[in-house]
Amino acid sequence: MTMKLSKTSKGFLINIGVTLAAILASFIVGAFFILLVGVNPLSVYWKLFEGIVLNPYGLAQTLFKATPLIMTGLAIALGFKANIFNIGAEGQMVVGGFVCAWLGFTFSGLPAFFLVPLCILGAFLGGVLWAAVPAILKVRTGAHEVITTIMMNFIALALTNYLVTYFFHLPETVHTQLTSQAAFLPRLDQYISAFKGSPANVTLFLAVALCAAFWWLIWKTPYGYETRAIGLNPSAAETGGINIRRNILLTFLISGGLSGLAATNFIMGYKHYFEEGFSQGVGFMGIAVALVGQNNPFGIIFAALLFGALSHGTLVINALVPKDIIQILQALVIFFVISANLLIKKYTAKLNEDRS
Template sequence: MENKMDEFKSTLKNTMREILYPLVAIIVSFVAGAILVYAFGNSPAVAYKALFLGALGDLNKLGETLVTTTTLILTGLSVAFAYKCGLFNIGAEGQYIMGSVAAVWAGWAFQDLPTIIHVTITLLAGALAGGIWAGIVGWLKAKVGSHEVINSIMMNYIAMNFSNYLIMTVLNEPGKAFSYEIAPTAKLWRFASSFEQFKYSRLHIGIIIALLVAFAAYYLLNKTVMGYEIRSVGFNPSASEYGGIDVKRNIVLAMVFSGLFAGLAGGIHTAGVQYRVNNLFGLTGYGFDGISVALVGNNNPIGVIISGFLFGILQRGGPMMQIEGIPKEVVGIIQGIILLFVASNFVRVLVQRYKENKEIKAQLKKGEVK
């Protein structure tokens, strides 16, 4: 029992250490953003008040923020999971799109099923479509060595155009630029159906699913043999192969799991929010936002939850800032500053230098005593 408690404390400590630096960097970024807002002739207090009221001002606004957060958590997980295996998954966007289309097909094609079964089939279809789409990239990487960044970017545009073809043909609502609507039995339960406080919000049970998936991803990466092998390949493929780990197999597995998360994001958004898929004139942006979420969350599933919520606040609170006369570009600048500080390890470097200076002073003090 004591060993398990010690192991739990050690895991918790390591997790907190992983997400501590990004959290501090976020705080520093908001301070820098406040200085920037002031330099533009606006009040930082007014700007940030509008930001947080717009995203968290009441339960309906919180609900809409959590709707965005749900998608960002899953696309962030998609990028973070692949990164643990040393892969940069730029294709979460395409995997998200394929998940959305597959969910529409499953939600529309199957009729007269019990709700729990139909919803499950719809979400699984989305996840599997995303997993297969990402698995192609992983297979190409493992078998012929082609770079996953180039392949996944190309797969994004293939997914967008393939989606448009399906929406305007086999899935088309006649005379419309969007697909059929999924059946009522394929729709996720919304909080508004039971709670009056959320009646103007589209918040659905997908947020709970996203949180459970994030914790499952954390467990898989840190508490299973498969997760150990994936992380080992990410640290050093050559040493992993020497130790008997099948590197190629784990590359494909990591990409498939990444695609499952992004595809599930598309399926949940379809089954919980839109109920259909529109003819796309460009990429949705959710997959690319997932890159930012994963980076700020330090590619840790728990950090991704916090980061996804932060970016949900920034996206949902931005319009309220505009109402207060704050340029909409300010939110984008704040996001950019956050990424800059996190990516440059600004806080980590400062802490490291502080520790080094402290050690040097202690050594000098000891020398003076002698």
């Protein structure tokens, strides 16, 4: 047992080291692009550091932006475990958000004790509902989820826009009415005054709890064992008597539910209404978070914080350089971290090579 631990922890440390080196490399290459627009990269990076790490408000904004990214990152990572590529997190999040807000202003008479769980459950089920269509199509007909989930994204946007525009918008606005106060989740600045002004809220704790649940589900339960087996070798799983279709259906639905939950950060913790475009690509960004976090819940927290920080960084350096620089940095991080991980895999595979 001790041997096993030391071996895995060594691999773990190498992994972290290489990932950090890859991030450093992406900032070095990013400096080149900053030079191209005629600005000193060091001053940009210092500004980023100052605005995100040294400034409590920046820190809070990073947490706020990271919260939904953790959830969509988990959603996509869960799918990856069973070889499902759920690109529909965006649409699932939008539908989850709509259901969440609708419950919040429709059942406005309920006390917080009932309304908060109801809204959270609604966000989850909204995501489940939206994932159900591609999930059922996949296990029944073999329709590839990459195609179907992308289409479901468009339908989700169009449908919620229609509902808001024709039935639910407040006059002169493009958003719904506010939810009942009972569905408001407390902001962190209530407890930490330095976070004043940031909408960072307790949904963060929900996200972290989901990471723990994800870890337990994947590594400790028979369901997780089956899911990993399906992802690694579906025919061996099937031969061994694992019901692949049922597992894929279930995994896809949970993945959709996690995406739906990502909406709670905005709806219950920030604006308290549903608004067109509130998801801001968080569903797609979740793919990058899952990849950089290597489908590991703790890696996902790290990756979500990184992308959350960069996302807030757009505002921090706005005065110095065009905000596209941040997008270039994000792309470089994804590129370098994923390449570095492939290199590690290749290297360890060479060490383990079959010596027949």
